[in-house]
Amino acid sequence: MNTLAEENYLKSIYHLSISADNVSTNQIAAALNTKASSVTDMLKKLAEKALINYTRYQGVNLTPSGEKIAINIIRKHRLWEYFLVEKLNFKWDQVHDMAEEMEHISSAELIDRLDEFMGHPRHDPHGDPIPDSEGRFKTAELKPVSALMVNQCGIISGVRDHTSPFLQYLEKQQLTIGKKITITDIIEYDHSVALKTDTEKEVHISREVANNLLIAL
Template identity: 70%
Template sequence: MNTLAEENYLKAIYKLSLTARNVSTNQIAAELATKASSVTDMVRKLADKALVNYARYQGVSLTKTGEKVALNIVRRHRLWEHFLVEKLHFKWHEVHEMAEEMEHISSTELINRLDAFMGYPTRDPHGDPIPDCDGNIKASALKPISIVKANTSGVISGVGDHTTSFLQYLEQQKLTIGKRVTIKEIIGYDNTVILEMDNKQLQISREVANNILIAI
């Protein structure tokens, strides 16, 4: 079994791997709010356990085994988030920190039964896909609003930023999962995006548009 710290590193490396082939020491340090020297130590340890590929100064990638472990953590995290929202009626922006703790509950049987209890959901409350018990995960196929063309329309299905402040902003603007939006225009000057939703127009910044994912 892996320690809590090891699990957190694997999850961070998995997340960063989605947008980079080889993950750098500094990226991991930033993601985990720790120092680069600590990352070097831990990455060595994970390499010894054959969970990551690592060569000095060359960055890190997950091995097959490491990816499997990471996907399992992601599965647990997202299933618990789903439980918290669907059964305990938390808001989608309230569940991340709780799930950070719950994802480390180790029993596989428990998580499989939770999966069944929830009716084998395929996405968590933020629209992210939930890996199945074999670690298969649906490729997201979601695009940030910032990169789609004007006059396309889609359903909000995920976010790229899970911080409470961002989710609360979305909540307040009613930009929630499942809402259909149409991208009307992207202003050249600062990349502000003009959206239509519920027959009303609203503007969002490039930053926000980057972190709202839609299924077209």
């Protein structure tokens, strides 16, 4: 198997690959809170193991086997997050660090049984899709609230920012996964958005929040 460090690199490369074809050394260093020189060393090792395609100075991308490993770690992370929230009653802003440790538990049998125990959930507490045991999953077409127009409505289905402060703020405003919202006004001046929930609650959110809150139409 792979070391903990290797797994974390693969996971980071996977996440960074979403928005770019090739991932740079510095991007990885920033994501993992480490130095570029350390990243270079590890990239050589991962390339040696054929988990990434790496050309000096040109950035990297995952090979199919590297991607498979990355997706499996993400599957484990999201299933454990679901477990922590649904079974152990943690809040959605509390579970990330714990899942960060638990995602490295190796047994595939364990994770498949956990999946079954929870009824094969499709999404983690933040709305991110949970890959199945074959690594398959579909990313829903989500839009930020900031992309909607007045009177449009949709269901809160994901977040772009997974940090505690943001999640706690959403929780306080009752803007949680599954809630239906309707845009009531868009303030030209600062691009902030007024909206109401299905319980007729009126909420006013900043442009930044509207950008990080994702909607399924």
